[in-house]
Amino acid sequence: MNQEVYAAIALALHEHLGNNVHDVETGKITIAVRSTQWNQYALSMTPHP
Secondary structure (H helix, E strand, O other), X not given: OOHHHHHHHHHXXXXXXXXXXXXXXXXXXOOOOXXXXXXXXXXXXXXXX
C-alpha cells in the first residue's frame, strides 16, 4: 500500500473515535422567527389572519 492509503485510514479512525469534535452540543434546537431581508418581501405580500 502507498502512504496515502495509510493516511486516509488513520484520519477515518481518528474522526470515527470522536477526536475531531469542535464543541459539545446539547441536542436542543431552537427555532425563532426573525424578519430579515430574505423573508421581508414574502411577509409583506402575505395577508396576516
